[in-house]
Amino acid sequence: xxxxxxxxxxxxxxxxxxxxxxxxxxxxxxxxxxxxxxxxxxxxxxxxxxxxxxxxxxxxxxxxxxxxxxxxxxxxxxxxxxxxxxxxxxxxxxxxxxxxxxxxxxxxxxxxxxxxxxxxxxxxxxxxxxxxxxxxxxxxxxxxxxxxxxxxxxxxxxxxxxxxxxxxxxxxxxxxxxxxxxxxxxxxxxxxxxxxxxxxxxxxxxxxxxxxxxxxxxxxxxxxx
Amino acid sequence: xxxxxxxxxxxxxxxxxxxxxxxxxxxxxxxxxxxxxxxxxxxxxxxxxxxxxxxxxxxxxxxxxxxxxxxxxxxxxxxxxxxxxxxxxxxxxxxxxxxxxxxxxxxxxxxxxxxxxxxxxxxxxxxxxxxxxxxxxxxxxxxxxxxxxxxxxxxxxxxxxxxxxxxxxxxxxxxxxxxxxxxxxxxxxxxxxxxxxxxxxxxxxxxxxxxxxxxxxxxxxxxxxxxxxxxxxxxxxxxxxxxxxxxxxxxxxxxxxxxxxxxxxxxxxxxxxxxxxxxxxxxxxxxxxxxxxxxxxxxxxxxxxxxxxxxxxxxxxxxxxxxxxxxxxxxxxxxxxxxxxxxxxxxxxxxxxxxxxxxxxxxxxxxxxxxxxxxxxxxxxxxxxxxxxxxxxxxxxxxxxxxxxxxxxxxxxxxxxxxxxxxxxxxxxxxxxxxxxxxxxxxxxxxxxxxxxxxxxxxxxxxxxxxxxxxxxxxxxxxxxxxxxxxxxxxxxxxxxxxxxxxxxxxxxxxxxxxxxxxxxxxxxxxxxxxxxxxxxxxxxxxxxxxxxxxxxxxxxxxxxxxxxxxxxxxxxxxxxxxxxxxxxxxxxxxxxxxxxxxxxxxx
Numbered sequence: 001x002x003x004x005x006x007x008x009x010x011x012x013x014x015x016x017x018x019x020x021x022x023x024x025x026x027x028x029x030x031x032x033x034x035x036x037x038x039x040x041x042x043x044x045x046x047x048x049x050x051x052x053x054x055x056x057x058x059x060x061x062x063x064x065x066x067x068x069x070x071x072x073x074x075x076x077x078x079x080x081x082x083x084x085x086x087x088x089x090x091x092x093x094x095x096x097x098x099x100x101x102x103x104x105x106x107x108x109x110x111x112x113x114x115x116x117x118x119x120x121x122x123x124x125x126x127x128x129x130x131x132x133x134x135x136x137x138x139x140x141x142x143x144x145x146x147x148x149x150x151x152x153x154x155x156x157x158x159x160x161x162x163x164x165x166x167x168x169x170x171x172x173x174x175x176x177x178x179x180x181x182x183x184x185x186x187x188x189x190x191x192x193x194x195x196x197x198x199x200x201x202x203x204x205x206x207x208x209x210x211x212x213x214x215x216x217x218x219x220x221x222x223x224x225x
Numbered sequence: 226x227x228x229x230x231x232x233x234x235x236x237x238x239x240x241x242x243x244x245x246x247x248x249x250x251x252x253x254x255x256x257x258x259x260x261x262x263x264x265x266x267x268x269x270x271x272x273x274x275x276x277x278x279x280x281x282x283x284x285x286x287x288x289x290x291x292x293x294x295x296x297x298x299x300x301x302x303x304x305x306x307x308x309x310x311x312x313x314x315x316x317x318x319x320x321x322x323x324x325x326x327x328x329x330x331x332x333x334x335x336x337x338x339x340x341x342x343x344x345x346x347x348x349x350x351x352x353x354x355x356x357x358x359x360x361x362x363x364x365x366x367x368x369x370x371x372x373x374x375x376x377x378x379x380x381x382x383x384x385x386x387x388x389x390x391x392x393x394x395x396x397x398x399x400x401x402x403x404x405x406x407x408x409x410x411x412x413x414x415x416x417x418x419x420x421x422x423x424x425x426x427x428x429x430x431x432x433x434x435x436x437x438x439x440x441x442x443x444x445x446x447x448x449x450x451x452x453x454x455x456x457x458x459x460x461x462x463x464x465x466x467x468x469x470x471x472x473x474x475x476x477x478x479x480x481x482x483x484x485x486x487x488x489x490x491x492x493x494x495x496x497x498x499x500x501x502x503x504x505x506x507x508x509x510x511x512x513x514x515x516x517x518x519x520x521x522x523x524x525x526x527x528x529x530x531x532x533x534x535x536x537x538x539x540x541x542x543x544x545x546x547x548x549x550x551x552x553x554x555x556x557x558x559x560x561x562x563x564x565x566x567x568x569x570x571x572x573x574x575x576x577x578x579x580x581x582x583x584x585x586x587x588x589x590x591x592x593x594x595x596x597x598x599x600x601x602x603x604x605x606x607x608x609x610x611x612x613x614x615x616x617x618x619x620x621x622x623x624x625x626x627x628x629x630x631x632x633x634x635x636x637x638x639x640x641x642x643x644x645x646x647x648x649x650x651x652x653x654x655x656x657x658x659x660x661x662x663x664x665x666x667x668x669x670x671x672x673x674x675x676x677x678x679x680x681x682x683x684x685x686x687x688x689x690x691x692x693x694x695x696x697x698x699x700x701x702x703x704x705x706x707x708x709x710x711x712x713x714x715x716x717x718x719x720x721x722x723x724x725x726x727x728x729x730x731x732x733x734x735x736x737x738x739x740x741x742x743x744x745x746x747x748x749x750x751x752x753x754x755x756x757x758x759x760x761x762x763x764x765x766x767x768x769x770x771x772x773x774x775x776x777x778x779x780x781x782x783x784x785x786x787x788x789x790x791x792x793x794x795x796x797x798x799x800x801x802x803x804x805x806x807x808x809x810x811x812x813x814x815x816x817x818x819x820x821x822x823x824x825x826x827x828x829x
Contacts, residue, residue, distance in 0.1 A: 094366065098330055098393045143697055145713060152716040171390075179695055180329075181720040181736050 008198050015199045043207050044075045052219040055106040058126035062101045064173045066092060067108040067121030069135040070211035071204075073224045079137030080197055080204060081159040086223070091163045092131060095170020101127075101177050103170070107221040108132070109213040112205065115149055118142035124218060127177040131169065136204040137161055141173045152176060153185070159197050160188045227294040228255075230282070231823030232275055233619070234299070234598075236266050236642030237664070238782055239274040242820035243282050243293075252828055254810055257817050258282035266642070267594060272601050279606075296610040297823040298599055299619050307538060307588070307642070308662075308669045309531040311500075312564050312581040328408035331467040332396035335404050336424040336434050337384035338444045341417050341471065347372060350380045357421045357469075358382055361412050362389035370398035377401050384423040386469060388412040406467045420445055421471040428466075435470050436462040445472045461577040486526020488557075490514040500528045500559075500582055507559040507582075508756075520554040520586070528584075535586045555589040558662030560752045565676040576676070583670050585753075587643055587661035617647035617657035619822030624778040625649070626821060627807045635765065635774045636807075637758055637793070638818070639783035641665050644754070646761035648774065658764040660757050664783045670749035675737055685731055686746055689724040690787060693739045703743055747788070754789050755796050776803040784815035 058065060066089070069076075073085050089105065096103040106124060108117045118132025118140035128144040129152075137158030142151045153172060155161060168185045175182045231242045240259040246252050258281035264270025276290075283290055339355035344364055350356055360369045366389070373382060377400055385405040387395065392407035404425035409415070422444040424432045434440035438459045442452040455470070462468045488507060489497045493515030498507050511517070522529030536552045560583045565576040599610040617638075624636045638645040641664045647657040664687070672683035692700040697713040700723070714730075722739045723730040733742070759771070767773040777797060779790050790806040797804040807815040 094391075094394055097397065098391060100330065100393055143713075143716070145697060146716070150713070150716070152719065176719060179720055181722075183736075 007195065011195065012199050012202075042210055043203070044071070044210060047074055047211055049109065049213055049216050049219060052107075052216060054216070055104075055124055055218040055220050058104065058124055060102060060126040062177065063126040064096050064101055064103050064170075064177060065121040065125035065130045066103055066105045067117045067124075067130060067132045067218065068105060068221060069112060069114075069117065069133065069208045070107065070109050070213070071135045071208040072107060072133070072221075075207050075211060076135035076204060079135075079158055079161070080200055081137060081161060083137065083161075083163060085135065087163055088133065088137065088166050089223075091166040092133070092170040092173075095167040095172075096174045097170075099171055099174030099178065101174035105221045106218045108218050109211075109216045110218070112209045112212060114138050114140050115142070115151060115154075118151060119144070119146070119148050120218060122146075129173055129176045131173050134158075134205075135208050136201055139166070139169055141169065141176065143176065153182075155185075155187060157187065157189060157193050158201075159193050160190060228288070228292055229824055229827055230279055230293055230296045231619075231820035231827075232279070232296060232298045233616070233817075233819035233823070234262060234266055234271050234275070235640050235782070235819075237262055237640065239263075239271065239278050240817050240820045241275070241278040241282050242817050242824055243279075243286065244824045246828070250828070252824075254821070254824070256282045256285040257813060257820065258285070259816060267598075269594075269598060269601055271598055272605065275598075275602060276605065290606055291608070293606070293608045295827075296599075296602060296606070296608055297613045297827060298595055298602075298610060299614055299616045299819050299823055300595055300612055307535045308583065308585045308666045309535055310562070310564070310581055310583045310669055310673050311527045311531050312566055312579045328390065328392065328406065328467060330390070330393050331404070331406050331425045332392035333384075333402055333404040334425050334427050336422065336444065337404050338420065338422045339381075339383040341386075341415060341419050341421050343415075343417055344369060344372060346417070347376050347380070350376065352379050353381065355381045355383045357384040357386065357423055359386040359409075359412055359415050359417075360388065362387075366391040366394035367398065369395050374398075374400045384421075386412065386415065386421075386423065404467070406469055409469070416471065416473060419471050419473055421469055423467075423469045425467040426465075431464045431466060432462060432468050435459065435468040436465070441470055445470065447472075486523035486528040488528055488532075489521040489523070490517055491519045491521065492517040504559040504561040504582060507557075511557065517555050518553065520557055528582075531584065532586065536588070552588055554586045556587040556659065556661040558585045558660065558666065558753065558757060559583070560585075560662075560666065560670060560749075562670050562674055564673045581673065583666060583673065585642075585662035585666040587659060589659075614823055614826050615655075615657075616819055617645060618649075618655050619819045619826060620645070620780060621647050621649035621655060622822035622825045623809055623818030623820070624780055624807050624822075626810045626825075627778055628811050630776060630778060633767075633775065635762060635777045636818070637761065637777055637779050637784075638781040639663055639754060639758075639779065639789070640781040641783070644757040644761055645781075646758075646765045648765045648767070656765045658761050660761045662753050662757050663781075667749045667753050667783075670752065671745055674745045674749070675735065675742065677735055682733065682735075685724050685726065686733070686742060687750075688786070689726045689731070691722055691724055691733075691739055691742060692730075693722050694718045694720060701739075703739060747792075750786070750789055751792055754783065755792060758793050759796070771797075771800040771802065774800075774802055777805075778807040779805065780807040780809070780815045780818040782816070 078084055093103045108120055111117055114132045114134045118130050119142045121130030121132055122128055122142040122144040130142050132140045139155045140151045141153040172182050227246045229244055233240045238259050239262045242257040244254045258278045260274050260278040263274035339357040342350055342356045342358050344358055344360040384403050386409055387407040388409055390408050392405040396405055404423050406423055424435045426432045436459050438452050438456045441455050441459060487497045487499050496510050496514040498510040522532040562581050562583050563578040564581040566579045567576050595612045599612050602610040620638050621636050632651040633648055635648045644660045644663045647655055649655050668683045668687055671686050672680055677683050690703055692702045694700050694714055699707055699709045701707055718730055722733045762771055763769050783789055784806050794804050809817050809821050
């Protein structure tokens with residue numbers, strides 16, 4: 001079966017129709033422009049980050065900064081594959097700790113693009129290595145001197161990832177800090193994932209993007225209170 | 226004007242050279258090319274490779290293949306090389322009694338002794354007894370730490386063995402410092418209730434107690450007899466960062482000496498030598514046997530099977546001979562080596578460096594079916610093809626075109642399968658010899674000693690210098706200097722040892738330090754080429770005296786290597802011999818000597 005634009009459009013249409021028929025709250029989909037958003041109901045209420053502490057530039061050479069998405073652990077609590085985000089974060093941190101390095105979590109409120117999230121986290125990190133995790137689970141390991149789109153490692157197929165993979169991502173990031181040889185992480189690959197999860201991914205991304213607050217930049221994040 | 230091609234079929238490469246002869250005898254070299262040899266040297270499948278090489282060479286001078294007037298093939302030396310490797314010792318663990326491995330991140334430091342206790346049975350532990358706790362991966366690091374912390378006040382827990390890679394995570398959460406070894410894959414095989422000793426070394430050092438038989442005796446309270454039996458354990462733990470040794474009443478580790486067998490030399494004298502005696506002894510015996518007719522191995526032993534395998538693989542060449550189907554090995558080169566072998570019955574997939582011997586054998590046949598190759602070539606190309614000239618003579622002629630040489634001239638032709646030497650005297654007489662062992666044996670030694678999965682990687686390690694990518698913008702080269710980059714190196718190479726092939730970097734996938742690769746690479750080259758060069762030159766030298774050879778020209782594929790010529794130069798300098806990499810026709814480097822010689826001999 002071929003995955004093309006028409007097919008994705010057809011699936012999108014079917015899903016949206018079903019959502020509306022089922023009496024779900026009216027949503028805006030990715031197909032509508034930003035202008036038409038005005039006045040319409042948001043997908044989730046805007047969370048206020050009033051009083052949040054801006055994350056500082058790190059100086060510890062053992063540090064890996066994990067930059068999580070704007071909706072991480074707040075509006076969204078599970079990845080697109082259904083793994084609780086608390087567990088995801090715990091495993092990434094455990095992977096870093098096992099290699100003897102230190103982790104620090106920040107929430108990125110300027111962007112929801114995972115490449116840029118990871119790069120910003122890397123720039124904040126004392127070691128120059130950072131990890132970006134979107135709330136839907138997509139993850140990137142980045143280094144501060146690289147171009148945004150040439151990262152160290154990218155894990156694009158979030159629905160197929162498990163906790164073991166997140167542990168290994170933490171481990172690999174720590175190994176980059178130590179300058180050790182990094183073994184690529186085995187990932188499963190499924191060409192149908194894109195078709196199956198396109199709509200869900202788009203909706204989750206919109207929820208995340210809605211929560212952006214560029215004035216706040218990156219803030220210290222210790223989980224939802 | 227006539228276009229003539231010289232073709233040299235070697236064990237691994239086929240080289241061609243094209244020249245033009247004018248009416249007045251005026252002669253000029255036009256182009257050359259080299260290709261992989263297709264099939265075993267001296268068999269009909271070679272024709273494919275020859276055609277490809279000829280096409281490439283003719284392409285360079287923008288001429289069709291049909292423009293050729295004559296193809297001259299060398300009378301290839303009827304020797305074919307092959308290599309094999311066999312381990313001669315084997316370590317077997319009966320009942321699990323040791324774990325010695327290198328998890329990348331053990332935790333804590335020091336040594337500890339105690340009775341083994343599984344985490345699920347920790348409530349059974351008695352106060353006052355020292356314990357070493359083993360935890361399976363079904364317990365998360367938080368659970369392991371919580372349970373231990375709960376029991377530590379009343380139990381004497383000295384050390385910890387984990388199945389998961391979580392030693393540091395558990396250590397950070399424990400209320401008491403202790404050595405922790407993790408990544409023990411088969412933890413269910415750990416015998417509960419037995420006495421165990423555990424040791425973790427500080428970063429950058431290796432264990433001291435458990436890699437020493439007396440250290441194990443001290444920790445586990447062994448008597449002299451038992452200490453003797455743990456020596457193989459201590460041996461296999463040398464250089465590890467962490468280890469566990471468990472005392473089982475009946476279990477032991479044996480170093481089995483495999484029935485390696487004897488090599489039998491049929492020469493002027495009959496001689497035999499046990500392969501356990503090591504490479505030096507084997508080579509000594511070989512020399513004492515005089516001229517060799519055939520070499521055999523004892524039946525149903527490792528070496529016997531090995532030599533038979535070599536002979537069988539040569540069978541296809543033999544089939545093309547009329548009336549001579551017998552394959553005889555006329556020379557071998559034995560080299561001592563070590564091979565990492567997974568220990569039978571191990572708990573964490575540990576390996577042990579076992580003694581092994583690598584052998585290159587050379588098979589001499591009566592006559593290679595070169596005439597048949599020439600006929601086939603003539604049919605396919607519609608160009609006259611003749612077999613002309615003996616390989617060694619042609620190589621000498623070709624080597625003479627190197628600037629700065631004079632007669633008498635010795636050549637050392639270091640190819641893939643064999644190392645050949647010849648001395649060309651001013652009166653035109655030539656003395657030649659063929660020795661087993663060359664580039665392919667070096668590749669095999671590198672592959673086995675480093676435990677590489679692919680031969681290709683081993684060949685690349687042999688061919689190219691290395692560097693380690695230390696950051697995205699700099700690399701440390703094997704000679705210690707640094708190289709910086711303006712643009713970032715591809716992140717895929719980060720932290721890897723890379724081989725600096727022309728125009729690209731090749732990753733070494735295996736996690737082996739650069740220093741180790743360097744040592745193994747140089748050692749393998751020295752073991753094979755230095756030994757073979759001396760051996761071969763001694764045979765062809767007048768009165769077998771190396772000092773009577775004034776100059777040696779290195780030719781063949783292995784002479785192109787970036788360090789072998791220097792190694793030989795160092796050794797031969799002791800004999801006051803001028804030795805260096807050939808430069809055929811002043812342009813070709815050490816390649817193409819035979820093909821060039823074939824053209825020169827046409828002129829007479």
